[in-house]
Amino acid sequence: MAEQCLFLVGDAKGSDTAFQEYLRQKNYGQAIIFTSMDEPRNNLGNWSFEVIKASLKSKSHALHAFKDREMCKRADAGIMNWDSASAGTLSNVIDLVRQGKKCYLWIAQKNEFLNVIDDLELDDLLVKNEQVAQAATKRLSSFKKREKKNRILQSRISLFNDED
Numbered sequence: 001m002a003e004q005c006l007f008l009v010g011d012a013k014g015s016d017t018a019f020q021e022y023l024r025q026k027n028y029g030q031a032i033i034f035t036s037m038d039e040p041r042n043n044l045g046n047w048s049f050e051v052i053k054a055s056l057k058s059k060s061h062a063l064h065a066f067k068d069r070e071m072c073k074r075a076d077a078g079i080m081n082w083d084s085a086s087a088g089t090l091s092n093v094i095d096l097v098r099q100g101k102k103c104y105l106w107i108a109q110k111n112e113f114l115n116v117i118d119d120l121e122l123d124d125l126l127v128k129n130e131q132v133a134q135a136a137t138k139r140l141s142s143f144k145k146r147e148k149k150n151r152i153l154q155s156r157i158s159l160f161n162d163e164d
Helices: 015-025 061-074 087-098 119-128 130-162
Strands: 007-009 031-035 048-051 077-082 102-107 112-116
Touching: 007 015, 015 031, 015 077, 031 061, 061 087, 061 130, 077 087, 087 102, 087 119, 087 130, 112 119, 119 130
Parallel strands: 007 031, 031 048, 077 102
Antiparallel strands: 102 112
C-alpha cells in the first residue's frame, strides 16, 4: 500500500471480502475487483471491476477458474490466505509460481506465512500437501482444456457476429 500498488481482488465471500474490507477501512483506492458474474458479488469499496466471462453454463469452480487464471496472468505477485484444503487457492499458487511470479501465502491454521517464490519452494509445498496438490493440478489441467474450448467457441461467436 505504501508503494501504491494496484490490488487485483476477487469477489467471493471469505478471504476476498476480508481483504476488500481491509482496503476499504484504509481508504485504499488502488483495487480492481474481478468477477465471473455480470457484476461483482461483493465490492465493498465500490472499486472498478472487470467481468471475466467464460462460455460455461456451470456456476461451479470451473467458471471462476477463468477469472482466477486472468488475475494470475495480470498480477506481478500474489497474496493469498489458504486453509490448507482449497484446491482453488493452491491452483492459483501453482499458476503464479510457474509463471515466475512470487506468491505470499498465509496459512492461518498453522499461523504460518510462506514465501513461495520458486519451483523448489512450490515443490516442497506440493509434497507436504499431496492430496490437495493432486486436486489443484487436476483443476489446472482441466482448465487448459476448457480454455481451449472457450477460445474456439469465442472465435466462432466472433465470426458469426462479423457476418452481420
